[in-house]
Amino acid sequence: MTQPIFLIGARGCGKTTIGQRLTHACNFHFVDTDQVLQQRAGMTVADIVVREGWSGFRARETQTLQSVTQPATVIATGGGIILSSINRDFMRQNGIVIYLNAPVSVLAGRLEAFPEASQRPTLTGKPITEEVADILAQRDELYRQTAHHIVDASASPDDVVAQILTELRLARAS
Numbered sequence: 001m002t003q004p005i006f007l008i009g010a011r012g013c014g015k016t017t018i019g020q021r022l023t024h025a026c027n028f029h030f031v032d033t034d035q036v037l038q039q040r041a042g043m044t045v046a047d048i049v050v051r052e053g054w055s056g057f058r059a060r061e062t063q064t065l066q067s068v069t070q071p072a073t074v075i076a077t078g079g080g081i082i083l084s085s086i087n088r089d090f091m092r093q094n095g096i097v098i099y100l101n102a103p104v105s106v107l108a109g110r111l112e113a114f115p116e117a118s119q120r121p122t123l124t125g126k127p128i129t130e131e132v133a134d135i136l137a138q139r140d141e142l143y144r145q146t147a148h149h150i151v152d153a154s155a156s157p158d159d160v161v162a163q164i165l166t167e168l169r170l171a172r173a174s
């Protein structure tokens with residue numbers, strides 16, 4: 001199995017962290033759309049949003065997603081990648097999509113501890129817990145529609161990786 005693996009889910013669900021670990025377990029390459037996009041632009045997400053608005057960032061994100069998609073690659077996406085139907089269709093058709101699902105309390109706790117504000121400028125201007133709740137309410141259905149598999153991302157990193165490997169093995173056996 002060398003199909004690309006796309007990790008989707010809200011800010012703080014662990015796409016970047018789990019993606020790196022999963023890469024070692026599968027012997028795949030790792031890419032993170034936000035890291036590649038920022039390197040190519042020579043700007044942080046926050047800078048891009050100031051200069052080009054969220055629409056400029058979203059256009060760059062779609063282009064980056066398509067250009068980094070290769071066999072034997074784990075692709076950690078940004079939390080808003082599923083807002084575009086082009087991205088949703090692209091991921092479903094070109095690989096295996098895994099939703100790292102976690103409740104608002106877990107997501108907000110992680111984002112308060114590790115805000116990484118240059119990569120995560122505010123989406124709504126609201127305090128973290130309110131923003132996470134509002135955004136998850138808007139996007140949860142899109143994550144679910146796009147995913148081939150859903151895992152519990154509130155577990156420890158080792159456990160989340162183990163859940164993903166189990167899902168992939170079960171899918172291969174069926």
Ligand SMILES: Nc1ncnc2c1ncn2[C@@H]1O[C@H](COP(=O)(O)OP(=O)(O)O)[C@@H](O)[C@H]1O
Binds near residue numbers: 010
């Ligand atoms: N399963 C986990 N258990 C505990 N902490 C986690 C877990 N996954 C991620 N984290 C922590 O949460 C923060 C956000 O994780 P990150 O991988 O950047 O999320 P995302 O890329 O989905 O926004 C990081 O500081 C990371 O160490």
Ligand SMILES: O=C(O)C1=C[C@@H](OP(=O)(O)O)[C@@H](O)[C@H](O)C1
Binds near residue numbers: 079
């Ligand atoms: O949820 C979002 O709309 C975003 C999530 C961020 O990525 P992470 O999910 O890796 O934090 C980053 O792509 C950008 O700030 C937009």
Ligand SMILES: [Mg+2]
Binds near residue numbers: 015016076077078
């Ligand atoms: Mg990330």
